[in-house]
Structures are given as structure tokens and as C-alpha cells.
Amino acid sequence: MHTRTATVIVLALLSTAQAWSQPRVNSAFLNTASFPDPNKPKELVIVREDNTLDPSNACPDIATCTKMYRLEDRGDTYRTYDIESVRIAGTTLTADLAEVPTSTKKLTFVAFNLKATPKIGYLEMPVSPQLLQLDVDETEAFEGLRSPVIVQYQALTPLTIKPNDERRTRAAISSALAITDAADFDRPYPGYVESIAPVGQPAEVFELRISGAPRGKKLNLQLGGLETFNGQAQQATTTIQTIAIPKGRADATLYLQLSAEANDVKRERKYTIDTRVHDVWRTGSRWNIGPTLDATFGNKTAKAPNSGALSVDLRYFIPGTPTFRTNITVSPILRTDRSRDNEDLGSDIVLEAVIPKLERSLDERRKEEKRLKGPPLAIVWGWKLRPSVGFELGKHIKSSSAEVDNTKFSRLRVGLSGALEFGKWNLSTSVQHRYLFDRELVLQDGSVSTISDSSKTYGRVDLSYDLGVVGLTLTHLNGRQPPAFSSTHSTSLGLTFKF
Numbered sequence: 001m002h003t004r005t006a007t008v009i010v011l012a013l014l015s016t017a018q019a020w021s022q023p024r025v026n027s028a029f030l031n032t033a034s035f036p037d038p039n040k041p042k043e044l045v046i047v048r049e050d051n052t053l054d055p056s057n058a059c060p061d062i063a064t065c066t067k068m069y070r071l072e073d074r075g076d077t078y079r080t081y082d083i084e085s086v087r088i089a090g091t092t093l094t095a096d097l098a099e100v101p102t103s104t105k106k107l108t109f110v111a112f113n114l115k116a117t118p119k120i121g122y123l124e125m126p127v128s129p130q131l132l133q134l135d136v137d138e139t140e141a142f143e144g145l146r147s148p149v150i151v152q153y154q155a156l157t158p159l160t161i162k163p164n165d166e167r168r169t170r171a172a173i174s175s176a177l178a179i180t181d182a183a184d185f186d187r188p189y190p191g192y193v194e195s196i197a198p199v200g201q202p203a204e205v206f207e208l209r210i211s212g213a214p215r216g217k218k219l220n221l222q223l224g225g226l227e228t229f230n231g232q233a234q235q236a237t238t239t240i241q242t243i244a245i246p247k248g249r250a251d252a253t254l255y256l257q258l259s260a261e262a263n264d265v266k267r268e269r270k271y272t273i274d275t276r277v278h279d280v281w282r283t284g285s286r287w288n289i290g291p292t293l294d295a296t297f298g299n300k301t302a303k304a305p306n307s308g309a310l311s312v313d314l315r316y317f318i319p320g321t322p323t324f325r326t327n328i329t330v331s332p333i334l335r336t337d338r339s340r341d342n343e344d345l346g347s348d349i350v351l352e353a354v355i356p357k358l359e360r361s362l363d364e365r366r367k368e369e370k371r372l373k374g375p376p377l378a379i380v381w382g383w384k385l386r387p388s389v390g391f392e393l394g395k396h397i398k399s400s401s402a403e404v405d406n407t408k409f410s411r412l413r414v415g416l417s418g419a420l421e422f423g424k425w426n427l428s429t430s431v432q433h434r435y436l437f438d439r440e441l442v443l444q445d446g447s448v449s450t451i452s453d454s455s456k457t458y459g460r461v462d463l464s465y466d467l468g469v470v471g472l473t474l475t476h477l478n479g480r481q482p483p484a485f486s487s488t489h490s491t492s493l494g495l496t497f498k499f
Contacts, residue, residue, distance in 0.1 A: 045092060
């Protein structure tokens with residue numbers, strides 16, 4: 001009965017998601033230079049989205065245009081191209097060239113005194129393909145574990161990529177892709193174009209997702225293989241900033257915390273190993289699939305949970321609005337304790353609510369400050385708060401209690417996770433409250449008892465100081481969690497490794 005109800009809920013949510021409209025993707029380029037009409041290869045169009053151009057910028061002949069504009073090839077052999085006339089229409093300047101440029105590698109359009117509102121005056125614009133990195137919203141369509149670098153490519157000429165040719169085009173671009181680290185003797189990194197899609201029609205701007213770049217790096221990106229102009233292959237370059245190094249358990253592919261403490265007075269020693277391994281593979285535009293291993297073990301003195309879980313997570317990001325969206329995760333999962341006397345096999349179905357105003361990481365706020373031309377390092381605070389609700393359904397395939405062994409279980413789980421960042425300090429917490437619909441095992445000081453229609457809470461608090469891939473973390477665990485709901489009350493201080 002519970003499984004049928006959960007399935008209906010999942011199907012209803014996914015049906016609702018398909019009914020919602022996808023957000024419209026717009027070009028990030030406000031200023032462009034291109035040859036948009038294939039039938040007019042000498043017609044150069046300059047667009048200034050933020051400026052209204054004055055009609056007096058027009059010129060009717062070469063002699064007049066030479067005093068106002070210049071098209072320069074600043075390559076090894078400097079030369080200029082005559083401009084026969086210039087027409088003005090709102091935010092668009094159209095220049096008719098006397099001949100087609102032979103190269104665009106260092107081609108630059110120059111206006112000596114371009115009259116516009118707001119004021120422009122002297123202007124230089126490269127006439128070549130352009131690249132621009134977009135900010136990644138990690139709550140919209142992926143988790144941020146291996147978030148791709150998203151760039152937009154502004155072409156010189158309109159391009160058409162047929163659906164049957166997309167794979168071939170992605171392969172060609174990938175072969176011409178170069179990702180290098182200038183700070184490490186131009187060290188190269190592998191990269192691959194996951195997807196390419198036109199932005200608007202006719203297609204002069206394309207959005208690309210590029211994977212393979214390491215986390216926490218400022219890199220040079222060179223991209224080609226998409227177009228030719230006057231018989232020459234075109235390339236574009238830009239600088240990209242990849243996703244930051246993980247802050248903790250939630251955003252790390254591999255998280256490992258080692259703790260060892262000794263008390264010479266009480267002759268006690270505490271050892272704890274806390275690990276989480278989680279990977280993500282993108283399938284389509286809104287599906288993430290990946291395995292998760294989550295385990296915490298310690299000796300008797302440490303009073304650690306001594307339990308772990310292995311799951312395969314299928315997450316769907318439901319299209320929402322800029323102020324609210326959700327994602328749903330279905331996970332076949334195996335939970336076990338250290339002795340393997342108690343094991344649960346079942347599935348978790350979790351719905352998370354994402355409220356962007358409550359999820360403003362320090363990195364995100366600093367990027368926003370930089371866009372506003374402010375000092376990014378003046379921003380020192382970041383925060384996150386995310387509620388969730390889930391169902392846990394399955395069977396006790398092993399139990400220390402004969403009464404519970406080989407019986408089914410169903411639980412309602414309500415969760416809340418949060419984090420507060422201050423510079424290199426990070427305080428994160430998570431609380432899970434479970435209501436048990438069936439009789440289940442509870443271990444209390446090694447003895448066995450069963451309960452019915454009860455509830456159990458489990459919480460975790462981490463205070464860490466970030467040193468990059470290494471951190472110093474103080475962790476407190478308290479409460480009870482499946483499969484045996486043994487009591488946990490543990491505090492540990494140790495080194496954390498996160499990748």
C-alpha cells in the first residue's frame with residue numbers, strides 16, 4: 001500500500017514538472033560584431049544593446065566614413081579596410097565594407113566619436129568570435145559536484161546545426177578545445193563539450209556545457225571547430241573560473257574525516273572515520289544519476305553511529321521560478337550497521353524545496369559583487385537553508401530481533417539542512433525527524449527492544465576551517481537513525497579531506 005502511494009506521488013510530481021514551462025535562455029552578449037547575412041559577406045553589423053545610437057553617426061561615402069571609423073587588422077602585417085557607408089537604426093550600426101576581410105584573428109572596429117545615449121565616444125570592438133562564461137546556478141539543474149563550465153559563443157555568421165549533426169559538431173569542437181592553467185606553466189586539462197544549443201534564431205549565439213575542468217581553478221579556455229570565415233577556421237578565447245573546492249560533505253565527490261583523540265587521565269582513546277563518496281552523471285537536461293556511500297564508524301569510546309548506507313540516486317530537477325523550485329530524488333538504498341546484524345533494503349523518495357533567497361553561498365555573493373563592480377572580498381558571509389520531506393519504504397532483511405526480522409517498514413522523514421559561512425569558517429547542520437509507521441528495532445546499551453508508532457530524530461553539526469582540499473573540522477552527532485536506531489552522542493575533532 002505504501003509503495004503504491006509513493007509511486008503515485010512521484011508520477012504526479014513529474015507530470016506537474018512537465019507542465020511547467022522551461023525558462024527562456026537569452027544571449028549574454030550585449031555588444032556584438034557579426035556578418036549576419038550570408039548573402040552580404042561585406043555587411044558588418046555592430047549591436048550595442050545598452051546604447052541608443054544617434055542618427056548623426058551615419059556616413060554616406062568612404063571619404064566621410066574614414067574620418068569617423070576604421071576597420072583595422074592588427075595582425076603581423078597591419079592594414080585597414082575601407083568602409084563605404086554606415087547606417088544607423090536604434091542600437092544597431094551597419095557598416096558596408098569595400099572588401100571581405102582576409103583574416104579576423106586581430107580584426108578590430110574603431111569608432112572615433114560614437115554618439116549615443118548613454119555616452120560612448122571612442123570605441124574599439126573585436127570583430128571575431130567571442131566567448132563568455134555564465135554563472136552556474138547549482139540549484140537549477142545539477143548539484144554542483146562536477147558542474148560543467150557553461151559558456152556562450154557568439155559567432156561571426158549565422159550557423160545552423162541540424163539535430164543529426166549535433167554529435168559530430170560536439171566532437172569537432174571537443175577536438176579543438178584547449179583548457180590550460182597559466183599559473184602552472186600552461187598545464188593542459190582534458191575537456192569535452194557535453195551539449196550545444198542555439199540561443200535565439202537566427203543562431204548567432206550558442207550555449208555550450210563543457211566538462212573536464214578541475215575545481216577551484218582560474219583557467220584559459222580556447223574553443224574552435226564551430227565555424228569558418230572566408231575559408232579560415234575561427235577560434236575564440238576567454239578566462240574561466242571553475243566551481244569552488246568543496247566546503248563540506250554535501251558538495252564533495254569524496255569526503256573523508258579522520259579523528260583520533262587520547263585522554264591520558266581516563267586512559268581513553270577515541271577513533272572515528274567519517275566518509276561520504278558521491279558521484280553524479282548527467283542524463284538529459286534535468287536528470288542526475290549517481291551512487292552514494294555514506295558511513296561513520298568509530299570505537300566504543302567514540303560512541304559513533306557505526307552505520308552506513310549505499311544507494312543509487314536518481315534526481316530530477318523540476319522546472320520552477322526564480323523564487324522557488326524543487327527537486328525529487330528516488331534512491332534504492334541498503335542500510336547496515338557495523339556488525340551487519342541489522343540491514344534494511346528499500347527505497348527513499350525525497351522532495352527538496354529550493355528557495356534561492358535562502359541559499360546564497362559566499363562564492364555566489366562574491367561573484368554578484370564583482371558583477372556590480374564592487375570589491376568581492378568585502379563580502380564575507382554566505383548562508384543556506386533547505387527543507388525536505390521524504391518517505392522510506394522497504395524490508396528488514398536482517399535484524400537482531402526475531403520479531404522485526406524479515407518484516408516491512410515505512411517511515412515519514414522531515415529534514416532541514418543549513419549552513420553559515422564566514423570567510424574560511426563554515427558552520428553546517430542537518431536534522432532529520434522520522435515517524436515510524438511500523439514496529440522497528442531500537443538498540444539501547446546493547447539490549448534489544450521494539451517500538452510502534454513512534455518517532456526518532458538525528459542531528460549533525462560541523463564547524464570547519466577551510467584550507468582548500470584539507471580542513472580542520474569539529475563534528476557533533478546526536479540522536480538515532482536506521483537500521484537499528486542505536487543511540488549516538490559523539491563529538492570529534494579531526495582532519496578533513498574533500499575533493
